[in-house]
Amino acid sequence: MRLQTVQDALNQKNIRFEYTEEDGCGSLDFMFRGLKFHVWEYHDGVWGAETNIYEAGRSEDIGGDYEEKIAGEILSWPDMINNRKMKLVNISDEGAKYKWQLYDLYDKAFPEQEKKPLQVMENLVADGKMEMLAMVDEDEFVGLAINLIDAEQDRALLDYYAIVPEKRNYGYGSRGLEALLKKFKNHKYIFEIETQDEKAENAEERKKRKAFYLRNGLQETGLFVNVYDTDFEILTPDGELTFWEYVDFLREVMYEEYVQILRPTLIAMKK
Numbered sequence: 001m002r003l004q005t006v007q008d009a010l011n012q013k014n015i016r017f018e019y020t021e022e023d024g025c026g027s028l029d030f031m032f033r034g035l036k037f038h039v040w041e042y043h044d045g046v047w048g049a050e051t052n053i054y055e056a057g058r059s060e061d062i063g064g065d066y067e068e069k070i071a072g073e074i075l076s077w078p079d080m081i082n083n084r085k086m087k088l089v090n091i092s093d094e095g096a097k098y099k100w101q102l103y104d105l106y107d108k109a110f111p112e113q114e115k116k117p118l119q120v121m122e123n124l125v126a127d128g129k130m131e132m133l134a135m136v137d138e139d140e141f142v143g144l145a146i147n148l149i150d151a152e153q154d155r156a157l158l159d160y161y162a163i164v165p166e167k168r169n170y171g172y173g174s175r176g177l178e179a180l181l182k183k184f185k186n187h188k189y190i191f192e193i194e195t196q197d198e199k200a201e202n203a204e205e206r207k208k209r210k211a212f213y214l215r216n217g218l219q220e221t222g223l224f225v226n227v228y229d230t231d232f233e234i235l236t237p238d239g240e241l242t243f244w245e246y247v248d249f250l251r252e253v254m255y256e257e258y259v260q261i262l263r264p265t266l267i268a269m270k271k
Contacts, residue, residue, distance in 0.1 A: 002026025009071035078171025098134035222270030
């Protein structure tokens with residue numbers, strides 16, 4: 001039987017799969033969080049495997065020690081057996097006791113050039129344009145989710161998202177995102193991620209971040225923008241958003257002078 005290391009990883013994560021073998025090559029097909037995934041082994045002079053585990057819906061060939069690479073990615077996924085629900089509590093009311101933990105994580109988790117001044121954020125909260133959510137697991141603070149909000153038109157943008165360092169790689173990121181998507185299920189929910197760039201210093205991190213969001217239910221919109229001299233790809237749960245809708249949202253929730261600083265510019269709109 002082939003792909004034993006990958007099968008062991010799937011079994012460890014309690015993910016059911018179908019195994020077939022043809023011409024000495026193994027194939028695995030399975031579902032995770034409602035999405036179809038596959039690992040199809042091939043031998044064409046060298047051994048490798050085609051898989052879409054990194055970006056659901058898009059396949060790529062993995063060479064070298066492909067079983068270890070694929071198994072490692074699967075083992076980084078959240079456990080299916082963890083049924084505890086992540087709580088999202090607003091630090092402006094019922095989550096007030098987590099305020100300083102949230103502020104501390106915000107200060108440490110993001111580069112200085114990406115952070116907004118706390119006073120600006122608190123003004124946005126006071127105006128009903130921002131919501132600071134503490135992510136809590138059985139009363140323990142495990143992360144933050146800070147959203148820009150347009151309540152009148154049911155629109156939101158995930159501005160900052162972070163898990164406390166000691167809780168990373170335990171599935172909290174996926175559980176938190178699941179809770180957020182449920183909370184904002186009736187909103188146009190916008191996510192910004194850095195564009196894929198193989199030459200970037202954090203190229204692998206960008207790849208993993210996009211794979212994480214796609215694996216957890218987000219879709220590509222085909223929209224690419226430059227904001228504050230940084231190139232972003234826009235994702236949403238339904239895969240739909242235009243550049244003009246994006247800019248209109250920013251103008252609605254943020255002060256005009258701040259939008260002028262951000263200078264949102266269209267790079268490409270592929271849909």
